[in-house]
Amino acid sequence: MGYQLSAVIADADLLREQTAELDHAVLGELRQDFALLPVTPQLVVELTGSLPDYTVDDRSAEHPFGLVLSTALVDLLSGWSRSGPVAYAEAEFGGGVGHQAAAVWLGGELAWGPRFDDVFDAPRDQWPINEALTRLGVEPGTWIDPFAELGLHLERNTDGWLAHGRRRLSADYWDELVEQWENQ
Template sequence: MPYELDAVIGPFDLLRKATGQVREAVVAPLHRRLGLLPVTRPLLEELAAPPVRDGAGRRFTLLSPGLAQLVGRWSREAPVAYVEASFFGGDGYQTAAVWRSGGMAWGPAHTWDFSGPRHEWPINAALARLGVGVDGPPPTPYHDLFAEVGLARERENDGWLSAGREAAWAAGYDEWQAARLAERERRARAAAESERHRRLPDVPVPLDGRQVMEVLGLPPGPRGGAAVRHLQDLCIERGPLTPAEGVTALRAWAAEHDER
């Protein structure tokens, strides 16, 4: 599958603040408190920063002098990177540059050759200069900051634009992150609840589902499944139960869970 990326990467809250009045600007959240601003033609037109073209009129890069000036201005508060990538069928290139304290501090670096250590690839090298991975172990040949911050999540700028719009409700990175963690916890609880109701294969119980519902006075539904699963867990823990023991165990379980 093809992969295309033209973007400014920096602290999420910084990019949000810097582009707050820019109609075409959309900042998508990444990991490590970073944000990604997709660089699109409408954005460049609004910023009056058209892309550089070669003598034949072809686009050379979206990193125009006007955009570089803006990125430099944003970097007075924190390091900011501009990155480009284009891949198809395993072949492609990366370009990256980093600004700090108002000026370009590194790059532009460009390569078509990805046979060397990953931390030397342009985008990974730029991310390292933004502070990604500084608190981790020394890089290995396979350490990929590109994946660590989530740049593999989308494969083109349209995907990043959608991701940014989905996060537009959040006032800042902390609010977005809190909602993300809350949603992850909700899904984990839902998965645990579903697992608790799931009947285990090849574990017999002394009462079938109909008998369980009759004992507990339950209608068909997940609570009946949870009761059957409870009997299965008891059978695994104690060994086979008689029907009478199953009824006793169910009533004790129901009392504990306010079923009857």
């Protein structure tokens, strides 16, 4: 089973405030009062007024994201980051191989990244998404890393996160289901 992620991740209140008037914004609730905004072509059009562009190059440090971060989209994320740190993250895995990339904006500027990894030979806390989440303020917990701590493993793709958000589920909901199942 594969995994795909293309999302903006930030404090839930920050994302709610910034996306309240958008038709194509669906927030997926995470742990620690964070949320993710699945990035879809419709959302990019609504945010920027232009169709999204995708790279045809293989992902690498030079081309870390599949979505080309247009000037309009970068300006938007920079603007949102005046209210708190904002990350853009992508990941794609299948059959045991894959890659992930992330960048963080803070105070109206790119503060970190973008970083890319497809080897994963560094410690988990140095993987791009984990490092970005730490820079957002994710606290260590009982899960193996910040990615799991927030619950980013709960859905497998953008469609899953859209359903998650539309149903107003939270990561805690899944934890409660597991607890009920274990107690039976």
